[in-house]
Amino acid sequence: xxxxxxxxxxxxxxxxxxxxxxxxxxxxxxxxxxxxxxxxxxxxxxxxxxxxxxxxxxxxxxxxxxxxxxxxxxxxxxxxxxxxxxxxxxxxxxxxxxxxxxxxxxxxxxxxxxxxxxxxxxxxxxxxxxxxxxxxxxxxxxxxxxxxxxxxxxxxxxxxxxxxxxxxxxxxxxxxxxxxxxxxxxxxxxxxxxxxxxxxxxxxxxxxxxxxxxxxxxxxxxxxxxxxxxxxxxxxxxxxxxxxxxxxxxxxxxxxxxxxxxxxxxxxxxxxxxxxxxxxxxxxxxxxxxxxxxxxxxxxxxxxxxxxxxxxxxxxxxxxxxxxxx
Amino acid sequence: xxxxxxxxxxxxxxxxxxxxxxxxxxxxxxxxxxxxxxxxxxxxxxxxxxxxxxxxxxxxxxxxxxxxxxxxxxxxxxxxxxxxxxxxxxxxxxxxxxxxxxxxxxxxxxxxxxxxxxxxxxxxxxxxxxxxxxxxxxxxxxxxxxxxxxxxxxxxxxxxxxxxxxxxxxxxxxxxxxxxxxxxxxxxxxxxxxxxxxxxxxxxxxxxxxxxxxxxxxxxxxxxxxxxxxxxxxxxxxxxxxxxxxxxxxxxxxxxxx
Numbered sequence: 001x002x003x004x005x006x007x008x009x010x011x012x013x014x015x016x017x018x019x020x021x022x023x024x025x026x027x028x029x030x031x032x033x034x035x036x037x038x039x040x041x042x043x044x045x046x047x048x049x050x051x052x053x054x055x056x057x058x059x060x061x062x063x064x065x066x067x068x069x070x071x072x073x074x075x076x077x078x079x080x081x082x083x084x085x086x087x088x089x090x091x092x093x094x095x096x097x098x099x100x101x102x103x104x105x106x107x108x109x110x111x112x113x114x115x116x117x118x119x120x121x122x123x124x125x126x127x128x129x130x131x132x133x134x135x136x137x138x139x140x141x142x143x144x145x146x147x148x149x150x151x152x153x154x155x156x157x158x159x160x161x162x163x164x165x166x167x168x169x170x171x172x173x174x175x176x177x178x179x180x181x182x183x184x185x186x187x188x189x190x191x192x193x194x195x196x197x198x199x200x201x202x203x204x205x206x207x208x209x210x211x212x213x214x215x216x217x218x219x220x221x222x223x224x225x226x227x228x229x230x231x232x233x234x235x236x237x238x239x240x241x242x243x244x245x246x247x248x249x250x251x252x253x254x255x256x257x258x259x260x261x262x263x264x265x266x267x268x269x270x271x272x273x274x275x276x277x278x279x280x281x282x283x284x285x286x287x288x289x290x291x292x293x294x295x296x297x298x299x300x301x302x303x304x305x306x307x308x309x310x311x312x313x314x315x316x317x318x319x320x321x322x323x324x325x326x
Numbered sequence: 327x328x329x330x331x332x333x334x335x336x337x338x339x340x341x342x343x344x345x346x347x348x349x350x351x352x353x354x355x356x357x358x359x360x361x362x363x364x365x366x367x368x369x370x371x372x373x374x375x376x377x378x379x380x381x382x383x384x385x386x387x388x389x390x391x392x393x394x395x396x397x398x399x400x401x402x403x404x405x406x407x408x409x410x411x412x413x414x415x416x417x418x419x420x421x422x423x424x425x426x427x428x429x430x431x432x433x434x435x436x437x438x439x440x441x442x443x444x445x446x447x448x449x450x451x452x453x454x455x456x457x458x459x460x461x462x463x464x465x466x467x468x469x470x471x472x473x474x475x476x477x478x479x480x481x482x483x484x485x486x487x488x489x490x491x492x493x494x495x496x497x498x499x500x501x502x503x504x505x506x507x508x509x510x511x512x513x514x515x516x517x518x519x520x521x522x523x524x525x526x527x528x529x530x531x532x533x534x535x536x537x538x539x540x541x542x543x544x545x546x547x548x549x550x551x552x553x554x555x556x557x558x559x560x561x562x563x564x565x566x567x568x569x570x571x572x573x574x575x576x577x578x579x580x581x582x583x584x
Contacts, residue, residue: 006445189443196442196449197456200429204418211416214378216404216433216496225439271420 005192012184020177031176035244037284038179039237042186044264044280045273046233049190051262052271053199054226055206057120060111060127061234062257063134066250067107068100068235070138073170073242074157075099080171093173097182097239104235105228107134112227116220131258138250139164166249167242174244182240186233191273193229202226206271267308269315279316331356331391331532332408332500337376338385346372348556349386354500359526359533361547363540363567365576369556370536371413374504377534378410379403391499405433409498411489413505417477423488424473427460430495460495466528467491467521483514487521494525500532501525507539515539519546544568552576 023031043061050058075096107130115126142163145155161167193199201222204212209219242248264283268276286304290297308316330353337350347369354360364370375381377388379400388395390406398406418426437452464470467487472480477488486506493501503522507515519542526533537543543550544564552560552567554576560567567573 192443192445193439197428197432197435197453198437198439198442200421200425201432203421203425204429207418207420208416210380210400211412211418212429213400214404214410214412214416215430215492216401217429218399218401 005188009184009188013181016180016184017177019180020175023176032244033284033288034176035174035179035240037281038176038183039240039244040261040264040280040284041183041277042179042233042237042240043261044268044276045183045186045190046230046237047261048265048268048271048273048276049193049202050226050230051265052269052276053190053194053206054202054223055270056116056223056226057124058127058227058230059124059255059258059262060130061230061261062253062255063127063131064104064108064231064234065238065241065257066131066134066138066248066253068097068104068238069242069248069253070100070161070167070238071103071235072096072100072239073167073248074160076171076173076243077160077169078153078157089171089173093178093243097178097236100239101232101235104238105232108228108231109224112224112231116223116227128255128258131253131255135250135253138253161248164250166247168247170242170246170248172243172246174240179240179244182236186236187273187277189229189233194273203271263305267305267316272315275315282316330354332377332534333389334373334377334386335389336386337373337383337388339372339376339381340384346556347376347383347553350553350556350558351386352551352558352561354532354534356499356532357526357530359522359535359546359548361543361550362534362536362553363538363543363550364553367555368553368576370553371504372556373553374410374502374536377403378408378502404496404498407497407499408502409493409496409500410502411486411493411504411506413508415485415489417485417489417492419476419478421477422474423464423469423477423480424460426477426488427463427492427495428456430492431456431459433496463491463495466524483510483517486510486514486518490521490525494529498531500534503533503535503537505536505538507537507542510539515542518542522546 043065047058047061050056076092079092111127111130115123118126138161140163141158141161142165145158148155194202201212201217204215204217205219205222212219260283264279265276267283268279287297287301290300293300332354334350334352337347338345339347350373362370362373372381376383379395379398379402382396390403390408393406395403418429421429435452435456437449441449441452461470461473464473467490469484469488469491472484477485480488490501490503490506506522507518510518522533522535523546525531535543535547547564550562550564550567551558552570552573559572559576560570562570
């Protein structure tokens with residue numbers, strides 16, 4: 001990572017916001033895909049910190065995303081009355097995204113502390129279970145609120161989440177600026193962390209936990225840190241997603257959603273940020289390009305992924321050296 | 327005994343019914359080079375794992391620098407000043423030689439996660455200081471020319487030395503070497519003995535060496551303890567150990583009654 005990385009970050013955010021100003025002139029379909037890409041970059045790059053750099057195997061990213069999505073959407077719904085001026089609504093949106101990320105990070109901590117003693121398959125199963133718990137919980141929000149009765153703010157919030165039929169009427173607040181600026185921040189945070197002496201600890205845990213411990217690195221601490229940071233950004237991505245699609249359904253955060261993100265990380269070459277970004281772009285655009293094939297679309301998509309995996313099991317974009325010096 | 331850096335007081339560990347190390351009492355002073363030897367399966371590596379916190383003793387106690395080490399994890403002990411190498415080399419395979427050492431230096435780095443994200447002056451100065459430390463260490467071990475190479479691509483002897491350099495990067499008071507001569511040819515062994523002497527003289531730390539190879543142990547250790555079936559059967563200078571009938575018996579078997 002070059003010395004002036006912070007300047008690149010600011011430039012990227014500025015460019016994203018500036019482009020966003022003119023987005024009214026863009027084709028709405030392409031605009032939507034562009035935002036999808038940014039959201040997927042956030043998801044894939046943050047999962048890459050856990051699965052790639054730190055070498056854990058989490059299947060719970062969709063669960064963290066769901067936590068962030070429902071939290072942020074509920075907050076903007078609660079505060080909708082206050083959001084008359086564009087500045088105020090932007091501020092509220094920022095707070096909602098942050099809160100969604102924070103709650104997801106809290107969930108990451110709660111899941112991570114007990115389960116990160118587990119390795120490989122076992123951790124995958126626990127995180128998978130976590131994702132399912134979140135999804136099933138979200139399916140029952142309407143019943144829960146009816147059972148609890150009353151018309152308190154919590155009950156109304158749960159009612160609004162809509163249970164299995166989904167949460168409707170979420171304000172459209174996500175635009176090019178928000179999504180790409182946050183994608184840039186995610187990339188910066190993950191790259192800056194990993195490319196520091198501190199961050200070598202993540203890779204040390206990935207390479208050899210016992211040796212890492214012998215070097216004074218607390219493996220559990222690094223794993224939990226990676227998990228919490230990854231979950232935070234998944235939550236932020238969820239908030240963006242909610243205010244982009246305007247509709248949330250629990251089934252949209254199922255196990256397959258997590259797998260989609262894992263595939264981006266693997267295809268990008270575990271632990272290679274640049275590769276993972278390209279994979280996130282490719283795997284967002286590919287299903288769109290295949291729309292012409294109508295009902296065969298997902299079959300062809302799956303076949304393409306199988307072919308890619310067979311051709312380049314080490315990841316699509318793994319040419320250079322993995323480690324970049326600061 | 328006071329004044330000792332590492333004190334094992336009747337340290338014992340049992341796995342089920344098997345007593346792997348039984349009432350081992352051993353002291354290492356701050357500037358000593360002590361060897362721990364014994365036939366295969368004598369419990370040397372287990373003793374090592376007790377000292378480094380991989381296992382917890384089921385009896386007796388271990389004190390390091392007057393701290394009881396019971397309940398401490400390996401990374402806590404490293405923080406206290408115990409560094410180690412591994413019998414089967416355990417370098418960070420996906421990192422360069424430089425980064426292997428850099429990872430170990432971080433125990434004493436002044437900047438953390440917030441600085442790494444902010445990338446301010448404190449971070450840049452910290453990283454520069456780390457780099458200087460790493461390069462100094464690599465220079466001592468003649469490894470600086472490999473700095474950008476993958477650690478796993480180094481020749482065997484150099485990997486061993488890199489492991490020692492990495493352990494020293496944690497700035498230990500005691501260095502534990504687990505069979506450093508394993509799999510080395512005679513030239514590499516001589517090279518290794520030179521390295522260990524250099525470590526002791528230059529860094530002024532205690533070294534505890536678990537070793538199979540008599541030539542190495544006898545050549546450099548000031549004091550040797552011998553384990554057999556988990557029990558210390560002898561302790562003394564290399565000369566004493568060489569002549570000790572119990573040791574000869576443990577290694578060569580009982581002399582046949584003629």
